[in-house]
Amino acid sequence: MIATKSMKSFLIALLACCAFLMWGTEKAAASISDAKAINVNQTYKGVLKDYYQQDFYKFTINAAGNITLSIKQKYNSAWDGQILNSSGQVYESFTTDDSEMISGDASRSVGLPAGTYYIKIEDYYGAEGVNYEFKVQYSQSNYYEKEFNDSLTAANPIELNKFYTGMLRDEYDNDFYKFTLEKPGNIKLLMENQPGIEWYGHIQDSKGNIYNYLNSDDSEMVSGYAASQVGLPAGTYYIKIKDDYHGYTYPYKIKLVYTASDFYEKEFNNSITAANGILVNKTYKGSLQYDDDKDFYKVTLSKPGKVTLSIKQKAGVNWYAHIQDTKGNTYASLNTDDSEMVEGDAEKEVGLPKGTYYVLIKNYYSWGDETPYEFLVKYTSSSNYEQEFNDNLTTATAIKLNQSYYGNLQYDEDLDFYKFSIPKDGLVNLQIPQKSGLELYASIQNSSGTVYKDLSTNGSGSVKGNAGLQVFMKKGTYYLKIKNYYYGSTGIPYSFKLYMQTPGLASNKVTVTNNKGKKDSIRISGIKKGDVVKVYNASTKGKLLAQKTSTGSADTISVNQIGEKAGKIYVTVTSPSMTESKRTAVSFTGEQTNAVKSSQVKITNNKSKKDVITVSKLKKGDVVKVYNASKGGKLLAKSGKVAKTSAAISISQLGKRAGSVYITVQSVGMKESARVKVSYKAEK
Numbered sequence: 001m002i003a004t005k006s007m008k009s010f011l012i013a014l015l016a017c018c019a020f021l022m023w024g025t026e027k028a029a030a031s032i033s034d035a036k037a038i039n040v041n042q043t044y045k046g047v048l049k050d051y052y053q054q055d056f057y058k059f060t061i062n063a064a065g066n067i068t069l070s071i072k073q074k075y076n077s078a079w080d081g082q083i084l085n086s087s088g089q090v091y092e093s094f095t096t097d098d099s100e101m102i103s104g105d106a107s108r109s110v111g112l113p114a115g116t117y118y119i120k121i122e123d124y125y126g127a128e129g130v131n132y133e134f135k136v137q138y139s140q141s142n143y144y145e146k147e148f149n150d151s152l153t154a155a156n157p158i159e160l161n162k163f164y165t166g167m168l169r170d171e172y173d174n175d176f177y178k179f180t181l182e183k184p185g186n187i188k189l190l191m192e193n194q195p196g197i198e199w200y201g202h203i204q205d206s207k208g209n210i211y212n213y214l215n216s217d218d219s220e221m222v223s224g225y226a227a228s229q230v231g232l233p234a235g236t237y238y239i240k241i242k243d244d245y246h247g248y249t250y251p252y253k254i255k256l257v258y259t260a261s262d263f264y265e266k267e268f269n270n271s272i273t274a275a276n277g278i279l280v281n282k283t284y285k286g287s288l289q290y291d292d293d294k295d296f297y298k299v300t301l302s303k304p305g306k307v308t309l310s311i312k313q314k315a316g317v318n319w320y321a322h323i324q325d326t327k328g329n330t331y332a333s334l335n336t337d338d339s340e341m342v343e344g345d346a347e348k349e350v351g352l353p354k355g356t357y358y359v360l361i362k363n364y365y366s367w368g369d370e371t372p373y374e375f376l377v378k379y380t381s382s383s384n385y386e387q388e389f390n391d392n393l394t395t396a397t398a399i400k401l402n403q404s405y406y407g408n409l410q411y412d413e414d415l416d417f418y419k420f421s422i423p424k425d426g427l428v429n430l431q432i433p434q435k436s437g438l439e440l441y442a443s444i445q446n447s448s449g450t451v452y453k454d455l456s457t458n459g460s461g462s463v464k465g466n467a468g469l470q471v472f473m474k475k476g477t478y479y480l481k482i483k484n485y486y487y488g489s490t491g492i493p494y495s496f497k498l499y500m501q502t503p504g505l506a507s508n509k510v511t512v513t514n515n516k517g518k519k520d521s522i523r524i525s526g527i528k529k530g531d532v533v534k535v536y537n538a539s540t541k542g543k544l545l546a547q548k549t550s551t552g553s554a555d556t557i558s559v560n561q562i563g564e565k566a567g568k569i570y571v572t573v574t575s576p577s578m579t580e581s582k583r584t585a586v587s588f589t590g591e592q593t594n595a596v597k598s599s600q601v602k603i604t605n606n607k608s609k610k611d612v613i614t615v616s617k618l619k620k621g622d623v624v625k626v627y628n629a630s631k632g633g634k635l636l637a638k639s640g641k642v643a644k645t646s647a648a649i650s651i652s653q654l655g656k657r658a659g660s661v662y663i664t665v666q667s668v669g670m671k672e673s674a675r676v677k678v679s680y681k682a683e684k
Contacts, residue, residue: 032118037059038057039059041135044133046121046134050123053123054120056119057121061115061117061138063140064113064141066109066141067117069119070137072132074096074098076100077096078095079124079127080123080124082120084118084119091169092108093169094108108167109165111165112147119134119136145165149176150175151176152238155176155177157177157179158179160179160256161256162256163255164254165253167250167252168247171248177238177254179236180236180237181258182260183234185258185259185260186230186231189214189228190226190256191241192216193216193223194218195221196218197249200213200241201228201241201254202239203230206238211268211289212287214228216252229257231266232264233266241254263283269297276296277298278298280299280301283375287372288319288361288362294360296358297359300356301354301379304354304381304382304383304387307350307352307378308377308378309347309349309359310347310375310377310378311347311376313346315339315340316340319361319362319363320333321375322359323359326358331350331357331410332408334348335364348408350386351386359375361375384403388410390418391417395417397416399418401422401500407495408493408494409490409492411490412490414483415482417482420498421476422476425474427470428473429468429469429501430480431499432457432495433466434465435463435492437492438489440467440484441454441455441483444471445478445479446477452471455468500578501581502575504572504583504584507584510586512586514563519558520562521556521557522562522569524557524571527573529550531574533555533572534546534573538570539585545559565590566590566669568586568587592673593665593672596615596617597676601678602614605655607683612651613648614648615646616646622642622665622667623638623665624638624639624665625665626663637649657682658680659679659680660677661677
């Protein structure tokens with residue numbers, strides 16, 4: 001058949017129509033349902049024929065992990081890349097850079113559970129007809145965020161003490177995580193810092209109550225982690241992460257550091273009714289969550305005693321704390337020191353009757369810091385402490401003669417009164433140990449205010465000893481009044497004693513035998529039956545090593561161990577109806593040093609040069625001696641004090657033939673050990 005002109009026109013029109021239909025079909029086929037299957041961790045290439053084309057790919061992961069879509073960047077061509085699910089929800093999206101000097105890949109990451117996902121690539125600018133190259137990288141792990149986790153109900157469950165990596169899909173995205181504490185403890189939220197990027201994070205409960213929060217540091221040279229911590233009771237909590245400045249452009253990394261303990265603050269404890277119950281003599285840690293936050297703790301004393309509120313001081317942080325009752329009456333208060341080189345604890349002590357009290361901790365300055373604090377309520381059960389409030393005669397603290405008592409003026413105008421009785425006429429002594437900065441006025445008076453005698457303490461920097469007075473008084477009831485002599489003694493603990501003191505022992509009346517391998521013995525003479533003898537390890541305070549009531553004019557006390565090394569013990573005697581005497585210092589010699597073992601000694605008998613004896617496994621400060629006989633004999637050599645753990649001793653000549661030497665060692669403060677025989681070989 002010969003085609004006519006009209007037939008040719010028809011065929012051309014038909015072919016154009018078919019081409020149009022074929023073009024449309026190809027475009028429609030580029031959809032999720034027809035996505036091309038690809039493998040993770042492999043590079044793929046493609047090309048968009050025109051601006052409207054969209055290419056879809058699908059991949060499957062069998063376990064949860066992190067997915068990173070990377071597209072190679074090219075000059076003057078830009079692509080849009082997306083990670084989606086089968087419903088078309090976008091997990092992550094980005095656009096490549098088409099600038100002139102561009103190189104490398106543009107990428108975006110997201111944590112995903114096991115399943116099938118899709119990649120969409122389309123033209124953003126100038127990409128039609130240009131080959132693109134992409135890769136879906138996959139790292140299997142349970143420690144990546146799993147989208148979508150934009151709400152509490154969709155929060156990712158996470159483990160404690162594990163790092164997790166996540167990424168915000170855009171500047172409005174919120175990522176939620178869920179964790180459970182089986183026991184109360186401290187939670188520290190860590191967030192990795194990145195220059196130029198800032199994230200916000202907080203810990204909350206299901207009701208939206210925020211326990212603590214943080215912002216990462218975006219400064220130029222930043223490294224490490226931003227941290228915020230809070231004590232929490234057992235329960236379920238949530239972490240919220242969101243963008244604060246460009247936080248959606250880079251993966252974040254977080255970790256919950258958990259320390260199970262009952263000795264952390266448990267928020268919220270912002271009032272007396274919500275105060276955390278605490279134990280005395282236990283260290284607790286807490287953190288103020290914002291400038292005006294207040295933390296309350298509740299403590300109960302079953303008996304009267306001394307209470308010391310102690311807070312660890314930190315440079316740049318200033319806390320205020322006090323002890324109060326339910327009515328708000330403040331018994332003692334303190335401020336920590338925030339100076340640059342500060343060390344140690346800020347402390348304030350007060351004597352209190354039995355009862356329930358509250359500790360308040362807050363920022364001293366309204367712009368205070370969220371730095372964690374550490375505090376301790378020290379408690380010593382005793383009736384020998386002032387019991388506030390004792391500001392007048394009617395509330396005076398009752399005391400007994402011949403005992404030491406302790407107190408503390410809480411403010412400049414504070415007055416402390418003590419009430420005591422004298423059973424018979426006689427001389428009464430008042431003794432107040434003096435301290436630098438402590439300038440007190442003390443007087444003994446009756447209920448009418450008549451003063452019998454008074455004194456003032458010396459508060460100079462080099463002060464030593466006691467301020468004291470002695471006054472003859474008749475049988476009856478009296479009062480001791482103590483106050484500041486000059487302002488400035490507030491907060492410095494004082495002590496005093498009203499007494500008749502037992503005379504101290506002479507040191508030559510005490511003999512100490514420091515035994516090795518058995519109990520040590522202390523022989524005391526010049527005492528009376530019924531006297532109580534005490535042995536201490538320090539001239540003041542220290543530890544009571546032994547105590548015994550004498551059965552005659554002399555007695556012996558056994559002590560498990562007074563010390564291996566030479567030192568001193570301090571002995572007192574207390575006669576009936578009198579106070580304890582001053583401590584008498586008595587020196588004692590150290591125990592014998594343990595002998596060396598022959599295996600510790602190496603002897604090199606050199607020919608034509610000095611011989612060398614090396615002793616190993618020594619202690620710093622040990623001195624080694626070398627003898628030529630098991631007893632008596634001649635000292636051949638002696639080391640200096642060992643600087644490390646061995647000593648090398650040179651001897652001009654041990655002998656050309658084989659022989660033996662006798663080695664001793666003497667540790668610091670101890671007696672020389674027994675001699676140990678060590679043989680050596682003949683010269684070669």
